[in-house]
Each structure stands twice: as structure tokens, then as C-alpha cells.
Amino acid sequence: MIRNQEQQAAQALVREIKDLAGKHAKRVRFMEVCGTHTMAIHATGLKSLFPDNIGLVSGPGCPVCVTEKHFIDHAILLAKKYDATVVTFGDLVRVPGSTGSLASWRSEGGSVRVVYSPLDSIEVALSQAPRPAIFLGVGFETTIPTVAATLKTALARGVENLFVLPAFKTIHQPLKILAEQQDLDGFLLPGHVSAIIGSDCYRYLSEDFGKPGVIAGFEPLDILLAVRDLVRMTLEKSPAILNDYPRVVRPLGNPVARHIINEVFEPADASWRGLGIIPGSGLAFRESFAKFDAAARFPVDVPESKDDPRCLCAAILTGSKTPDRCGLFGKECTPEEPVGPCMVSSEGTCAAYYKYGAV
Amino acid sequence: MTKKTNGRVLLGHGGGGKMTGRLIRDVILPRLDRGALGPLPDSVVLNGLGSSIAYTTDSFVVSPLFFPGGNIGSLSVHGTCNDLACSGARPLFLSLGLILEEGLPLEQLDSIVASIAAAADDAGVQIVTGDTKVVPKGSADGIFINTSGIGKLETGVRLSPSRIGEGDEVLVSGPVGNHGMAVMLSRAEFSFDFDLKSDSASVWPLAARLLELGEGLKFLRDPTRGGIAATLNEIAASTGKGVRVIETSIPVDESVAAAAEILGIDPFQAANEGKIVAVVGKGLGSKALELLGDSPLARDAAVIGEITATNPSKVVMITRIGGSRIMAEPSGELLPRIC
Numbered sequence: 001m002i003r004n005q006e007q008q009a010a011q012a013l014v015r016e017i018k019d020l021a022g023k024h025a026k027r028v029r030f031m032e033v034c035g036t037h038t039m040a041i042h043a044t045g046l047k048s049l050f051p052d053n054i055g056l057v058s059g060p061g062c063p064v065c066v067t068e069k070h071f072i073d074h075a076i077l078l079a080k081k082y083d084a085t086v087v088t089f090g091d092l093v094r095v096p097g098s099t100g101s102l103a104s105w106r107s108e109g110g111s112v113r114v115v116y117s118p119l120d121s122i123e124v125a126l127s128q129a130p131r132p133a134i135f136l137g138v139g140f141e142t143t144i145p146t147v148a149a150t151l152k153t154a155l156a157r158g159v160e161n162l163f164v165l166p167a168f169k170t171i172h173q174p175l176k177i178l179a180e181q182q183d184l185d186g187f188l189l190p191g192h193v194s195a196i197i198g199s200d201c202y203r204y205l206s207e208d209f210g211k212p213g214v215i216a217g218f219e220p221l222d223i224l225l226a227v228r229d230l231v232r233m234t235l236e237k238s239p240a241i242l243n244d245y246p247r248v249v250r251p252l253g254n255p256v257a258r259h260i261i262n263e264v265f266e267p268a269d270a271s272w273r274g275l276g277i278i279p280g281s282g283l284a285f286r287e288s289f290a291k292f293d294a295a296a297r298f299p300v301d302v303p304e305s306k307d308d309p310r311c312l313c314a315a316i317l318t319g320s321k322t323p324d325r326c327g328l329f330g331k332e333c334t335p336e337e338p339v340g341p342c343m344v345s346s347e348g349t350c351a352a353y354y355k356y357g358a359v
Numbered sequence: 360m361t362k363k364t365n366g367r368v369l370l371g372h373g374g375g376g377k378m379t380g381r382l383i384r385d386v387i388l389p390r391l392d393r394g395a396l397g398p399l400p401d402s403v404v405l406n407g408l409g410s411s412i413a414y415t416t417d418s419f420v421v422s423p424l425f426f427p428g429g430n431i432g433s434l435s436v437h438g439t440c441n442d443l444a445c446s447g448a449r450p451l452f453l454s455l456g457l458i459l460e461e462g463l464p465l466e467q468l469d470s471i472v473a474s475i476a477a478a479a480d481d482a483g484v485q486i487v488t489g490d491t492k493v494v495p496k497g498s499a500d501g502i503f504i505n506t507s508g509i510g511k512l513e514t515g516v517r518l519s520p521s522r523i524g525e526g527d528e529v530l531v532s533g534p535v536g537n538h539g540m541a542v543m544l545s546r547a548e549f550s551f552d553f554d555l556k557s558d559s560a561s562v563w564p565l566a567a568r569l570l571e572l573g574e575g576l577k578f579l580r581d582p583t584r585g586g587i588a589a590t591l592n593e594i595a596a597s598t599g600k601g602v603r604v605i606e607t608s609i610p611v612d613e614s615v616a617a618a619a620e621i622l623g624i625d626p627f628q629a630a631n632e633g634k635i636v637a638v639v640g641k642g643l644g645s646k647a648l649e650l651l652g653d654s655p656l657a658r659d660a661a662v663i664g665e666i667t668a669t670n671p672s673k674v675v676m677i678t679r680i681g682g683s684r685i686m687a688e689p690s691g692e693l694l695p696r697i698c
Binding site: 048094221 | 367368369370371376377378381607622623670673675676677678679680681682683684685687690
């Protein structure tokens with residue numbers, strides 16, 4: 001779109017949101033579930049355009065942020081013990097574990113390879129063979145199909161030294177927990193995840209919890225449109241699930257991608273930073289793919305890890321605090337020396353506040 | 360500094376951002392600073408030599424060695440020439456230190472040296488002294504290069520952030536982020552196909568034109584590692600004033616914007632090797648653009664913002680939809696081995 005057309009359209013939507021917000025007696029709070037939305041909202045300066053009584057808080061949809069410190073410890077200890085190469089998305093490299101990050105382990109001679117697609121881990125594994133290559137399986141429904149496809153390819157090609165340390169998460173169970181929070185009035189629902197799981201599956205939000213949800217794309221106009229619809233539905237007390245991203249998200253999502261997830265994985269409990277163990281919110285390997293499970297194949301004792309009690313990542317991930325309320329923010333905790341993963345991840349709420357702070 | 364780095368150097372210490380700054384302040388300056396080094400200039404004016412001589416040094420470790428638009432050889436000439444140019448000095452002489460890894464194909468070395476020669480001729484500098492070392496396989500990555508440069512100051516005007524004042528205008532000499540994105544995309548791990556080249560070039564011709572502004576030219580910098588975000592933050596931090604830029608005024612090539620979006624890299628944080636950021640006096644922005652004129656090196660040059668009294672020491676960007684936010688200093692291991 002031509003730039004000034006976009007700006008005019010944005011201004012018109014902002015005016016509409018302000019008009020609607022003016023009719024609200026109280027402050028309303030919506031949660032953007034997805035970290036990519038958090039980043040887009042801050043990077044485009046949208047936060048500076050919303051009226052004071054419309055609050056947007058960030059949710060748990062940043063895969064790196066909800067990954068426990070224990071997982072980083074596990075990866076490093078496993079790789080040390082079995083002389084393995086860790087293959088990972090770049091975001092995880094600087095997430096602090098109990099005794100250091102993958103970056104600091106690499107500086108001590110550890111083997112860490114950053115990939116942009118899980119499929120690349122096959123080439124990494126082949127180049128390292130017979131040394132084990134351990135892909136760190138972090139991500140939501142968007143990432144999981146590619147990992148599943150990678151493992152099917154690895155199986156077909158007879159790649160014997162590629163494994164996955166799984167910490168995958170699925171979005172519905174935590175969303176149900178968050179929907180019970182009284183002070184959240186609605187949800188800006190993820191665009192990429194919904195492309196896989198579809199728009200129909202969120203109905204419980206409006207039907208069981210009486211909260212509206214709008215699926216949005218990642219351009220500023222997409223987000224403004226969705227916020228307008230959330231403000232309107234809240235005002236009219238007519239909660240529903242709207243799909244404002246129909247150019248990508250279908251009612252039933254992407255059945256092919258879901259099928260491939262189901263071939264490789266089955267539902268399991270998962271531990272979320274900030275939310276604890278949530279039944280049925282993760283994935284484990286099915287029997288036929290169990291040979292790829294790094295945790296089972298390479299047993300290692302991982303001591304219990306403790307988070308810095310002053311770090312508010314947990315409260316930030318559930319939308320109950322904003323980063324500027326954390327005593328560590330910008331002082332002891334910066335992107336160079338992060339205390340919690342929310343400051344490291346390119347989708348992390350603290351990183352967004354730090355990099356793209358409002359003025 | 361060593362608190363969370365386990366007492367070792369991390370890749371992030373080479374990113375050109377805050378971590379690099381801390382490493383230099385904590386480990387290097389306390390032992391070496393006898394006065395001239397403290398301000399950490401990209402190049403220094405040598406006193407006591409009778410005429411106005413500027414001196415600088417730079418090392419090059421880019422990976423891969425060859426990328427669209429150049430290679431480590433041409434880059435090692437341009438990078439050092441540009442540090443001189445941005446202090447207002449015409450680049451004249453370079454030293455060339457080569458560290459070669461056992462096994463480097465001679466054919467590659469030859470084409471790197473040929474690029475050094477072509478870039479030096481083009482920039483009007485002579486390679487006047489040099490050194491070559493070879494290290495065992497595994498002790499380097501093909502070739503590392505160090506160049507030092509000597510240039511002659513062509514102006515009596517001191518280019519310094521201390522001369523920057525409220526209302527001064529900030530301009531950039533062309534589209535940003537091309538070098539960083541071109542190098543990233545030419546790495547083996549990417550299989551994207553973009554029509555995108557490094558902007559690696561000597562910017563002295565541009566600096567020379569801007570020097571015609573005399574007192575009106577306050578400051579020049581080549582926005583390499585950390586991109587214009589690092590340079591603008593350097594201006595904000597060293598002046599204590601605010602820098603306000605308009606996103607839609609900052610030129611970005613479409614191919615760079617597309618690649619940046621896919622890789623999740625901010626083009627304003629991606630390195631440039633043939634651009635300058637200039638601060639000129641209030642009202643002189645259009646005159647500066649006129650001086651840059653039709654130079655092919657200054658395609659799409661633009662005034663991108665101004666110095667403000669508000670938001671001291673911060674860079675604020677007015678976004679394309681009219682919102683505003685901070686443009687932070689890049690940190691850590693964004694793009695290792697980009698130059």
C-alpha cells in the first residue's frame with residue numbers, strides 16, 4: 001500500500017477507536033497473545049496512538065519466553081555429556097540458564113549451530129555425523145509442523161544422528177486459564193498460529209468465558225482493525241470470535257499441517273514459565289517417532305533450577321504486570337545481560353519495551 | 360562485565376553495540392589510554408607532526424569472504440578510507456596486514472588482492488606497507504585483514520558532536536542496510552534469492568562535497584556495525600540532545616526491506632559500508648542534498664530528521680503510521696562477522 005494511504009487509514013481507525021473508547025465508562029484491557037503482535041505493536045509505535053483507557057497487555061505467545069530455565073540447563077548438560085551439537089533458532093542462544101547461556105557455553109568450546117528453519121538441522125546433522133545433533137524443539141503450532149516434517153524427512157533419508165529435545169507448546173489450555181482473569185476484557189488472537197489451527201476453535205472464549213477474540217494480521221492496519229473490533233464488541237457486550245485476517249486464516253485452519261503434527265506427536269503436559277505445568281498444553285513423541293526423542297535417548301540429571309525471585313517474567317507473561325514495573329528492567333536486565341528470557345527473545349515483551357519504548 | 364559472560368569473550372562483544380563498548384571501557388582503556396584514545400574516535404588527528412594528519416585502523420573478519428557487491432579485500436580498503444573520510448580527511452596511504460589460514464586457495468587470495476588493488480586505485484589511496492602471516496588450519500577462517508590508514512585533513516572545521524545543536528538536520532547519503540543484509544543472505548545457511556548487493560564503497564567523494572558547507576557541517580559518521588540506529592544513538596548520547604527521525608524519510612531499498620522482514624532484522628540496525636550519516640546546521644539539509652547532487656554514491660540521499668531539545672540522549676522515530684517510539688542502540692550478537 002502507498003505509504004500515505006496507509007497513514008490515512010491508520011489515522012481513521014485510531015479516530016474510530018478513540019470515539020468508541022470515549023463511550024467506555026471504564027478502562028478496558030486486551031491481551032495480545034502472540035509475541036509477534038507485541039513486537040509489531042511496539043515497533044510501529046501503535047502504543048502511542050491508543051487512548052488512555054484502552055490497555056494492551058502482552059501474553060504468553062512468545063515461545064522462548066515461556067521456555068523454562070531448566071530446558072536451557074538440560075540442553076547444555078546433555079550436549080556436554082554426550083558431546084553433541086546443539087541446533088537451535090537464534091533467539092534461544094542468549095537465554096540465561098542456571099550457569100550460563102548457550103552463547104557462553106559456545107565460548108567455552110561448546111558446539112552450537114543456529115538455523116532459521118528446522119529443515120536445515122538435517123544438513124547440520126549430516127555434516128556432524130556420527131556426532132549427535134540435538135534440535136531444541138521450542139515453538140507453537142506455527143513451528144511444530146515444520147519440525148514434524150523435518151523428522152519425517154530424516155526418517156525417510158535414514159539420518160541417524162538427529163534428535164529433538166521437545167518443549168513444544170500449544171495455545172488453547174493457557175488461553176483458557178487466562179480467560180478466567182477478571183481484568184482481561186478480550187484477546188487479540190495470533191495470526192500465524194491460527195493459520196494452522198483455524199478460527200473456529202476459539203469459540204470457547206466467547207461462549208464459555210464471555211470474552212471476545214479477534215484474529216489479526218501483523219501489519220499496523222490489521223492490528224488497529226482488530227483492536228477496534230475488540231473495543232466495539234466489549235462496548236456492545238456482544239462477545240464473539242472474529243477473523244480479521246481472512247487472507248491467511250481459514251475457519252478450519254490448515255488440516256494438512258495439523259495432520260503432520262498428529263502423525264509425529266501426541267498431547268502431553270507441559271511446563272510453562274510463569275504458568276507452571278498445564279495439562280495437555282504440550283506435545284510428546286508418538287511411539288513411531290520416539291527414536292528422535294533426545295531426552296529419552298540421552299538421559300542426564302538436570303538439577304532443579306531457580307529463577308531470580310526479582311524477575312517479573314512470570315507476571316509479565318500472564319499480563320498482570322508490565323515490564324516497566326520490574327525493578328530489574330533496563331538496569332540489571334538488558335538485552336546484553338538479560339535476567340529473564342522476555343528480555344532476550346526477539347518477540348519478548350521486555351525486549352519490545354526496551355527496544356521500542358514509547359515516548 | 361564478566362558477571363554473566365562467565366569471564367570469557369562472547370561473540371556479542373564484537374557486535375559494535377553496548378557489549379563492545381563495555382569490553383573496551385573495562386578491559387582496554389584502563390590500561391592503554393594516555394589521553395588520545397579515551398574518546399574512542401574512529402580516527403584520530405595526530406598532533407605534533409607539522410600538518411594535519413588523520414590516522415585510523417580497522418580489522419576485517421567478514422564471513423563469507425565473498426559476497427554480492429564485494430569481498431573482504433575491497434571491504435578492508437573501503438572501511439578504513441571511510442573512517443578517515445568521516446573525520447574530514449582525504450585518504451592517502453594504507454597499510455595492509457594479512458593473516459592467512461593454511462589451506463586458503465591461492466586463487467581466492469589472488470582475487471582478494473585484485474579487489475584490494477582496484478578499490479585502492481578507485482579511492483585514490485596507495486598501499487605503502489604491509490605484513491603477511493600464515494596460521495595453521497583452524498586458527499583463522501580463510502583470511503583476516505587489518506588495514507591502517509593515513510589521511511590529510513582537508514578542512515579547518517572540526518567535525519565533532521560537541522558542535523551539534525538543536526534544530527540541526529540529520530541526513531543519510533542513501534538507502535540503508537544493504538551491506539548487512541547482503542552479507543547475511545550470502546551465508547550458507549540461507550537459501551533465499553534476493554537481488555541485493557553490498558554498498559561497499561569509499562565515501563570520500565561524498566564527504567568532500569559536504570565539507571563545502573564549511574562551519575555548516577557538524578558531524579560525519581559511516582554507519583557500519585549496528586547501522587544507522589547505532590550512529591544516531593551515538594549522536595544522541597554524545598550530545599545529550601534528542602534525535603528525532605521520520606521513518607518514511609529513511610531510504611530503504613525494497614529488496615532490503617523484504618529480506619529484513621523475512622530474517623527479522625531491523626534494516627536500521629544493519630551495517631552499511633558506503634554511506635554516511637551527516638549532521639548539518641539548521642536549514643542546511645536541502646543545501647547538503649544539493650551538494651551531494653547527482654553522485655551515484657548518493658542515490659536517494661535524504662534528510663531523515665533533526666536534533667531536538669526534547670527526549671535528551673534518546674533517538675525517537677515517528678513511525679510510518681504516525682506513532683512514535685524509541686529507536687534503541689543495537690545490542691549484542693545481532694550480526695556477527697559482518698565486516
